Amino acid sequence: MKKAEKIPELIIIADRLKQIRKEKGYNNYEHIAFELGMSRSAYWRLESGENFSLKTLLKICKLLEISLEQFFNEIDVPKVNKKKKKAK
Numbered sequence: 001m002k003k004a005e006k007i008p009e010l011i012i013i014a015d016r017l018k019q020i021r022k023e024k025g026y027n028n029y030e031h032i033a034f035e036l037g038m039s040r041s042a043y044w045r046l047e048s049g050e051n052f053s054l055k056t057l058l059k060i061c062k063l064l065e066i067s068l069e070q071f072f073n074e075i076d077v078p079k080v081n082k083k084k085k086k087a088k
Contacts, residue, residue: 011049017060018047019041024064035063 018029025033033043036059046052046060061071 006049007051010051011067012075014049016071019074020064020071021047032060032063036060051072 021029021032029043029047030040033040036043046056057068057071061068
């Protein structure tokens with residue numbers, strides 16, 4: 001995969017992160033980055049669909065006072081169609 005390619009599911013997660021941030025009153029991403037102890041550019045990458053760790057997501061959820069269940073509640077990740085093996 002090329003560096004410039006984005007994984008669609010990560011874009012969905014990034015959009016949800018941005019939505020929740022705004023719902024919680026953080027209209028500017030720089031403010032939440034400061035409270036998380038992150039640089040503005042590091043946080044911006046999260047909302048741009050870059051891959052990030054579960055540890056980072058947990059830290060964000062704690063700050064925003066939401067559970068992982070609430071975070072993923074409105075995310076509909078497309079299911080992968082598995083190829084069926086041919087019977088011999």
